[in-house]
Amino acid sequence: MNSVSNLGLTCQGLCKTYQTKNGLISAIKDVSFCVKEHEFICIVGPSGCGKTTLLKLIAGLLHPTSGQIFFSQDPQDGIPRSALVFQEHGLFPWMTVLDNVAFGLEMRVKDKKERRDLSRPLIEKMGLLAFTNNYPHELSMGMRQRVGIARAFVSKAQILLMDEPLGSLDAQTKLILQEELLKIWKEDQKCVVYITHDIEEAIFLGDRLLVMTARPGHIREEIVIPFDRPRDLSIKELTEFAKMKGHIWRILEEEVRKSCG
Ligand SMILES: Nc1ncnc2c1ncn2[C@@H]1O[C@H](COP(=O)(O)OP(=O)(O)OP(=O)(O)O)[C@@H](O)[C@H]1O
Ligand SMILES: [Mg+2]
Numbered sequence: 285m286n287s288v289s290n291l292g293l294t295c296q297g298l299c300k301t302y303q304t305k306n307g308l309i310s311a312i313k314d315v316s317f318c319v320k321e322h323e324f325i326c327i328v329g330p331s332g333c334g335k336t337t338l339l340k341l342i343a344g345l346l347h348p349t350s351g352q353i354f355f356s357q358d359p360q361d362g363i364p365r366s367a368l369v370f371q372e373h374g375l376f377p378w379m380t381v382l383d384n385v386a387f388g389l390e391m392r393v394k395d396k397k398e399r400r401d402l403s404r405p406l407i408e409k410m411g412l413l414a415f416t417n418n419y420p421h422e423l424s425m426g427m428r429q430r431v432g433i434a435r436a437f438v439s440k441a442q443i444l445l446m447d448e449p450l451g452s453l454d455a456q457t458k459l460i461l462q463e464e465l466l467k468i469w470k471e472d473q474k475c476v477v478y479i480t481h482d483i484e485e486a487i488f489l490g491d492r493l494l495v496m497t498a499r500p501g502h503i504r505e506e507i508v509i510p511f512d513r514p515r516d517l518s519i520k521e522l523t524e525f526a527k528m529k530g531h532i533w534r535i536l537e538e539e540v541r542k543s544c545g
Contacts, residue, residue, distance in 0.1 A: 291356050291365065291442035292475055293342065294318040298351035299500075300337050311337040313500035314351070319443075321356060322473040326486035328532065329496025330540045335479045338501070339445045342477060343368050360442070362392045367441035371448040374432040375420040381407060382416045384431050388439035406434040409468055426457040433461075437468055446478045450485070459517060462488055466515065483532045487525060488515060495535050498543035505535060 298315040301308050312334035319325045329335055340346040342353060343366050359365045367388065368374075375384050385407055386399040393399045407416055410430040420428055429449055436444050450458045450465075462485060469476065480486050486493050487509055495505045507528065511519050519525055 292319055292321040292323070293356065293443060294354045295342070296352050296354065298338070298341060298353070299349045300334065300341060300346065301349045310500040312502065314502050317494055317503055317506070319475050319477060321475055324469065324476045324478065324489060324491045326478045326480060326490035326493045327496060328480060328483060328486050328493065328536065329501055330498050330536065330543045332543060333496045333499045333501035333539070335496065335501070336447055339368065339447050339477065339479060342366065343445055364391055364439055364441040366443040366445050367436040367439045369432045369436045369444070369446045369449040371451045375428055377420050380417050380419055381412055381431050384420070385434045385438055388435035392440065403438050406438045410434045410464065426453050426461065429453060429461065433465065442474065444474050444476045446476065448479055448481060451481060458485070463517065465489065470514065483529050483536070484520060487528055488520065493532070495532060498539045504539070507532065
C-alpha cells in the first residue's frame with residue numbers, strides 16, 4: 285500500500301445559500317479559516333448556524349455559492365481526500381461490523397479479503413472484536429459510533445470530517461470514546477475538523493476551537509487550546525479549563541439568543 289501524507293485546508297470567504305420553496309436561506313456567510321496538516325480543529329456554534337453545511341462543502345458534497353476551499357496538496361491516487369463521520373445513521377444495516385468498516389477501503393483496496401484483514405486491527409482498537417460479525421441493529425448506539433469512527437480511520441482519508449460523532453451518546457460512553465478517539469488520532473495525527481455542541485468536548489479534543497455566530501454562520505472567535513498532549517480527562521478539573529469553558533459558553537449564549545430572537 286502506498287504511504288499516505290497528511291493534508292491541510294483553507295476556506296476562504298465561503299458562502300452557501302439554499303434555494304427553498306419559501307425563498308433563499310443564507311446558511312453560512314464569509315467563512316474563512318485554515319486547518320494545518322496535523323491539526324485537530326473543533327467547531328461549535330448554535331443549532332442551525334451552518335456547521336453541517338460547512339462540513340459538506342469541505343467534503344465536496346455541496347458547492348459553495350461563493351468562496352473557495354484550497355487543499356495543501358493534490359489528492360493522492362486512490363486515497364479519499366476526506367472521510368465523513370455523521371452523528372448517526374452512518375452505517376449500512378445489511379452489512380456486518382467488519383464489512384461496514386472495510387467499506388472505508390473500497391476506493392483504495394480492490395481485494396475483499398485484504399480489505400477485511402486491514403479492518404480487523406481497527407475493530408480491535410475500538411473494542412469491537414467480539415462483534416466483528418454482528419449487524420448494526422445488534423449494537424448499542426456507542427458501538428455503532430465506534431464502527432463509524434473505525435471506518436473513517438481505516439480509509440486513510442487525508443482529512444477527517446466529523447459531525448457530532450458522539451452527540452447521541454450518554455455522558456460516560458462519550459468520555460470513554462473521547463479518550464479513545466485521541467489515542468487513535470495520535471497515531472497519524474491527521475487533519476480533523478470536528479463539530480460538536482459540547483464545549484467541554486471541544487476543549488478536550490482540539491488544538492484550536494472556532495466559535496460560529498448564529499445563522500448565517502461565520503467565525504466569531506478562534507481560540508487556541510493551550511493544554512499539552514497526551515491529554516486525559518483530569519484536564520477538565522483545571523481552573524484554566526473552567527475559565528475557557530465559561531468564556532465560550534458566554535459567546536454561545538449570546539449567539540443562541542440571537543438565533544432565537
Ligand atoms: N438542503 C437544504 N435545503 C434548504 N435549507 C437547508 C438545507 N440544509 C440546511 N439548510 C438550512 O441551512 C441552515 C443551516 O443548516 P445546517 O444543517 O448546516 O446547520 P447546523 O449548524 O449543522 O445545525 P445543527 O446544529 O442543528 O446540526 C438551517 O437554517 C437549515 O434549515
Ligand atoms: Mg448539523
